Amino acid sequence: MRSTWSRRTSTDRNEGGLKTQFHIADLFETVADAVPDRLAIQGPDESLTYRELDDRSDALARGLLAQGIVRGDHVGLYMRNRAEYLEAYLAAIKIGAVPFNVNYRYQRAELLYLFQNADAACIVHDGEYTAPVDELRAQLPKLKLAVCADGDDGLSINYDSLLIPGEKQRYERSEDDYMLLYTGGTTGMPKGVMWPHKAFFYGCAGGAGYFHPAGPIAAPEDIRSRAAEGPPLKMFTIAPLMHGAAIWSAWTALLAGLTVVLDRSIAFDPAAIWDRVDRDQANLIQVVGDAMAIPLRDALRDHPGRWSLTSVYNFGSGGALFSPHVQDDLLNLLPNAAITNGMGASETGTSLSVKATDGGMLRVPCDYTQRIFVSDRFAEPGEIGLIGRSGHVPVGYYNDPEKTAETFRTIDGRNWAITGDSGYVDGDGMINFLGRGSNCINSGGEKIFPEEVERELRAHPAILDALVVGIDDERWGQKVAAVVSLRDRHDRPEPAAIADFIKRRLAAYKTPRTIVWADTIQRSAAGKPDYAWAKQQVEAA
Template sequence: MEFNHADLFEGVADAVGTRTAVVCGDRRLTYAELDAHANRLAHHLRAAGVEPHRHVAIQLYNGVEYAAAILAALKIRAVPINVNYRYVEDELRYLFRDSDSVALVYDAEFDERIAAVLPDAPELRHLVAVGDSAVEGAVRYEDAVAAQSDARDFPPRSADDTYIIYTGGTTGMPKGVMWGMESMLRAFWNPTFPPPEKPEDVVELARSSGPMVMMPVAPLMHGAAQQATFISWCMGATVVYTRRFDAAEVWRTIERERVNSLTITGDAMAIPMADELARGGYDTSSLLAFVSTGAILTGTVRERVAALLPNTMILDRFGSTESGSTAEAVAGSAPEKGLRFTPDVPDIAVLDDALEPVRPGSGVIGQLARSGHIARGYYNDPEKTARTFPEAGGRRWLLTGDIATVEADGTISVFGRGSQAINTGGEKVFPEEVEAVLKGHPDVYDAVVTGIADERWGSRVAAVVQPAPGASPDPDRLDAHCRAHLSGYKVPRTYAFVPEMKRSPAGKADYRWARQVAENA
C-alpha cells in the first residue's frame, strides 16, 4: 500500500466495506459498493484508451458519479480535472486545452456548451455522459459502468502520482495546481488526528473511528470539497452531498442524515444558511462542527451562526489550494477586527522582501509562506510556478499572496490578499476588511470591494453591494457606518447596487466582474 488516495480508499473499503461511504439525495453506496462501482468506471476509461498520467475532466454537479469518477481516474493512475460547471464556452475551451484532457465525464445538462467547444479541443476524444446526451459519440454513464468488470486488477500506484486541482478564475484564467499524492494528503490532513506514519495507519484510523457523518457543502468542483471528502474517507466516515447548494435542502439533509460536521466556504454560504435556519423547524442536534474553509466568516455572520447553533463549534480554517489547510482562526478573530491565526504545522512563516523570516513581534509586514508539504507548481505555467514557489535559505517556499506579520506570541495576523490590495493615495486598503464592515450593516446582504481608477488618488475604493431583502441602502448611511469602523481612506467612494452578487459556486468573490460593475457606476 502507498500513500496514494486510490490505495488508501481501497484499504478502507476492505476494512469497513459495509459502512456507508457516500450519500446524495436518495442514493447511497457502502464503501464496498462505491469501490466496485469506481472499478467498473476505471475499466471503461482504460478500455477507451485513457493511459496512466493522462487527464480526465469532470464536469458534474455533486453526486455519486463525481465521487466515483475521481476514484476511477486515480485507480488507473490518470489525473482527475475539476471543471467549473458555470463555465461558458470560452472558459471551457481554455480549460480543456490547458489541462490537455483526453476524456470528459459530464452531466447531459451541459450538452450545448460541450458540443460547441469540442471542435476546438482535439485531444478530448472520449465522452461519458450522465443522463441522456445528444452529443455525438458520447457513451451513457450507466452503459459504461454496466459493461465492465468490478475486479480490482490495476497496476501498482505511487505516492508521487500527480493530482491536479484547477483554481482561480476571479482575477484571471484558472490554473491547475499540481500535487504529489502523499504531500497533498499530509497538507490537508485533519489536525485533530496524528499524521499517519505509514499508509496502514490510515486504514486503522478508519477501522477504529466511530461512524461519523461529514458534509462538504461546497461543490465537488471546488478543491476544498474534494479534500474534505478524502479526509472523511480516511476516517471511515460517511460523506453526504446535496446535488447543488440550496440552504433549505442542506438543513433538511443534515436533519435526515444526522450530519456531525459540515464544511462551507465563507459568508456566501453561511448567510443564506443562517437565514433559512432562523425560519426554524430543523433538528440540528447531531451537528458538532460548522467549519468555514477557503473563505473567512465575517464577525457578524459568525456571531449569528453561533447564536443559532449554540451547541456547535464554529471554526474558521485558513489555507489555499496550493498550501493545504495551515491554520485555525484565534477566538475573536474576524476580517473587520483583524484576522489572527494559530498555525497547525511548523512550516509556516512570514517572509520579508528578501525572503527572510520575519522576527515575531517585530511588526515587519511580509508575505505568508509555507514550506514542506506544498504543491509542486502550476500545470503548463513554469513562469508562475517560479514566482510563486521560490527557493530561499535552502528551502522551497510557497508564497501565498497573503500580506501578514507575526505577533510576539507566534500567532499570525493576516491583513488581506496582496493581489487585491487597493493603493489609494499611497495607502493600502485590503478589500476583506471593508467588505466585512459593510456586511455588518443591516441593509447589506453581500458586498465585494475593489479598486477603480481615480485621477487624483490613483485608485479609489469602490463597493458593489447586494441589498438585504426589502432594504434600500443609502450611500450616506453606509458611509457613516464605515467611518465608525474604518479610517477615512478605507471608506468606499463609489457604490454600485446589484440585485444579485456574482460569485463562484464555492462562494469566492468575482473581482473582475465587481471591478467592471463599479467602473460603470
Template sequence: MDYNLADLFESVADTVPAREALVHLGPPGGAARRLTYAQLDAAANRLAHHLRDSGIAPGEHVGLHLYNGVEYLQTVLACLKIRAVPVNINYRYVADELARLYRDTDLVAVVFDAEFTQRVAEALPRTRMLRHLVQVGTTEEPRINAVPFTEAEASGSPGRDFPSRSGDDRFIICTGGTTGMPKGVVWRQEDLFFSGLGGGAPTGRPVERPEELAERVAAGGEGLVFFPTAPLMHGTSTLTAFIAFGFGQKTVLHRKFVPEDVLRTVAQERVTSVSLVGDAMLRPLVDALAGPLRGTDCSSLLSVSSSGAVLSRTVREEFTALLPGVLLLNNFGSSESGFNGTATQDGKGFRIRVNNRTAVVDPVTHRPVAAGEPGRLAQHGHVPLGYYNDPELTARTFFHEQGERWVLLGDMATVGTDGVVTVLGRGSQCINTGGEKVFPEEVEEVLKAHPGVYDAVVAGAPDERWGERVAAVVQPRPGVATPSQGALQAHCRERLAGYKVPRVVVFADCIRRSPSGKADYRWARGVVGGG
C-alpha cells in the first residue's frame, strides 16, 4: 500500500467499520444524517462506480461546486477511489468566473448543488471538456442535462473493484480567489498526506509506513470530534476532515456557518476541535457566547484553530475570557505549503516557530537571508508540483535547490537569531508609501483593538506624492458610537509609526470577505479609491 488517500481511508474504514465517521446536521429541529465508516465507504464506492461508468478516467478532473454536506466528502473520496482528481470550486462565482475556472482546470465533470443550476447552465456552453454533470437536490430553475445525485449513487455498486492506486496520484486545491482568479495547486497525494495532513499525526510522530495508520487507529480509542466550520471548498476544512479520518474519529458538518448553530452543535455532539478562518468567524462566535448563547455547554471543547487568516489579539482575548480552558491556535500554512507551524502574537508581531522544512529566503537568489533581513517564506520537502496549466507562475513560485523542490510562499518575513520567524504579511498586499513598506495585517490588528471597530481591512490608495497612501475600510461595532477618522488615526498613532497610520478611513456596513473568511483586498482597494 502507498501513501494514497483512498487506500489510507479504506484501511481505517476496515479497522473501525462501525464507528461514526461523519455527521451532517441540518437547521435546528431538522434531522441529522449520520454515517459510520463502513457506510461512508460504501456510499463513496457507489458514486465512484457511477463516475467510472460515466467515462471518468484516472487523472481526469472533477469539480465540486457544493455547500458543506455528506455529498462533498463522498465525492472527494469517490474521485480518489477511481484515481480522478477532485477540484474545489468557490460557490460564490458567477457564470463568467465559473466558465473560466472550468476551462482553466480542464474539468470533465461537475457535481453541484441545485441552487447553482442557473449559473452552471450559463457557464456550460463556454467549456471545452465538461461532459458530465451530477446535481444534488432539486430546483425549479431550467433543467440541464444532469444526473440526480440520488440516481448516480443508487446506480453504483457498494463494493471495491478499483485498480491499484499510487502515492503519485494527484489532488488539486484551488486558491487565491480573493485577489483574482484562483490557481490550481497540484499536489501528489503522498506529499499532501505528510505536509497538509501531518503524516497521520499532526502533533506527533508521522507514520513510517502506510499500514501504520490503521494500526494506530486500532490501538487507540474514539471520542475526538472535529468540526470544520468553514466551507469545505476552502482547503483547510477538507484537510481537517481527512485528518479526522486518519485518526478514525468523527467529523461534524453544517451546510453553512451560523454562529449560534455552531455553539449548539459543540454542546450536542460533544465537539473537541473546531477549525475556522480568522476573526470573521471567531468574532461572531464570541458575540454569541457573550450574548444569546451565554452558558452553552462547551466543556468538551479542547481547541479552536484558525488557518488562512490571523486571529487578532483583541478577539483572542475576548474568546479566552469566555472559555479560558480552550486552547486557541493560530495555525500558519497555505494551499501551497500545507502546515508550517503554530504562531504566537506578542509585542514583536506575528511569530512562528516553524518546522525544519521552512526558511526565509531572498526571492531572487533563493538563498537564506541574514537574521533580521526581510525575505520570503519558503518550504521544501513535501511541497506541490506547481500550478495547473500555468508554467509561468509555477516557474516563479517553485524552484529546485540542492536536489530538493521548494515553494516560495506569498508571505514576507524575517528570522531572528533564535530561529523564530516573524511574519510581516502578504507581499502582494504590501503598500509602498514613499518607499516605506506597510503590511496591511499589522495595521488591521491595531484598528481591531479599538472598542468601536468590529472589523477592518487595509489597502493602498493612489497618492500623487507618495505613490500610495495607507487607507482602511472599517466596519463599526454595533451598539457603540462610531469613532471618527481622527479618533482612529490617534489610536493608531500611539501604536504604529506615523507612515503606517491610515490617511483615509472609509466606513462600511459590512466588510466583504470570502466564504472562508479571508479579506477581499481587491474590493477594499476599490472602496478606498485604489481601483
C-alpha cells in the first residue's frame, strides 16, 4: 500500500516570485493541482492519483537532494514499466536533474558504455538489475548513488527509504533545461538526445493539444483548464517506458490529466493485454507497429466476443508503421476506434499522420516545420531526400559534437533536425515517408526501402513477420533478401509463390531474391527491427 504524503495548496506554487513556465515539472504540478483526485497511474495491482504521484515525487526529490544529487546531475532509469519509473523521472526534473532512459536488455559492456557516456550520477533500478549495477560501480567515477526500486539487495539504497515527506518546495528550474533520451543504437552506439523542456513539451508531448480541438496551449497556465475540463481518458502504454514512443505517450497523457495504464509483464501476452484493456476500460492504446499489433489482432480473431472493447477510442502506433492490411483488420475488429500512425524519431519528436483510409502510406504536410533535404538545400517535388524537422527540436547529442553538427543544422536561418528517415514531397504538398535511409538497398541503381517490401510480405496470408535487407551481389551491387516467420496453422509457401505475390504489388526489382525462414523475427522490446541480426541470418543460410 502506498503512503499518502502531506498536501500543500496550489498557492504555494509561485512562492519566491517563481513563475510557471514550459518546464515539465511546473506543468505537471499545475495539472496535479487541477485534478488532484483523478487517477494518474493505474497499475495491475495499485494506482496513484495525481496528488499522490506529485507528493511521492516531491518526497523522492528531497531524498535525492539529501544524498547529494543536485541540479544538472544525470539520473538513469533502469527499470521495467512501473509507477516508480515515472515518479523518479518527475523527482529528477523537479530538482533540475536530468533523467535518462536505460535499456534493460543491455548486457554489461553496453550498460557500461551508456552509463559512462551519460555521466551517470544516480541510477534507479529494479531489484533484478542489482548485480550489473554493483559490478559496474567501480568503473563509473561520477556515480554518487544507486537506488533499488523494490528491495535491499546489493549496495543500492532502498527506494522507499529515500522518501522524505515535507512541505512543498520550489527549486531552480528553466524551460531550457534538458532531458536525455538515448536512441536505440540502430545505426551505431546509442546517442543521448538533449531535449529542452519546452521543446519536449511541444515536440514530443503534443503541447497538451492532442485531445483538444484547439490544439496546443499558448501559455503555461492554460494547461490547468485543459486538464480540468478534459475527459478522464485512460492511455494504455504497452511498450517499455525506456523507449521514446512510450515515454512520450506517458507524458502526453499526464500533461493532459489522463490516466496512464501500465503493465509490468515480462512476456508480451496479447490475451493478457486485452484482459487489462477490458478490465480497466482503457480508451487509448499505444503500441509500436506491426510487431505488437499483429499478435493483438490475432488474439481478437482467435477469441471473438471474449472482451468488451467499446471503451477503445484510438489504437495508435509510434516508432514504427502499421502495414495497410493490419490497419484495415484493426478497423474491422475495433469499429469504435480510430487507427492512427505516428512518425517520429528520438531527434525529431512525433508527427501524427494518417488512418487506414489513406492507403497505408505515411503522409504528413510539408510546411515550415517539416521539409525534405538533399544536402543543405530543400528538395524539389518528387525528389527523394532526408526528412528534417524545425521548430521544437533538440539542441544536440550529449558528449558527441561531431554527430551533433551532422544532424542538427542551421539552414536559411532556422534550426533543423535532419535524421536518416527518407521521403519525398508529392503533388499534393505532402511528405511521403519511405523508410530509414541507412537501410536503403541499392540494386542496379534502384533504391529499395525495406519497410515497403516488409509491409507487403506481412500482407501474405502465411507470413507473420518479416525483415528485409540488402546482400552483396556481383552483378547488381546488392539484391533483396528477406527473413520471414510463419503464421500459425499455415504451411510454408514456395519462394516462387512469395515472389509472385510481391510482383503483383510492387515493382519486380523490389522482389526478394532470397527467402530465409526463422521461428521468430528478432526485434527490440519496443518492436524495433534488428537488421544486423537479419543480415546474419541471410549470410548464414
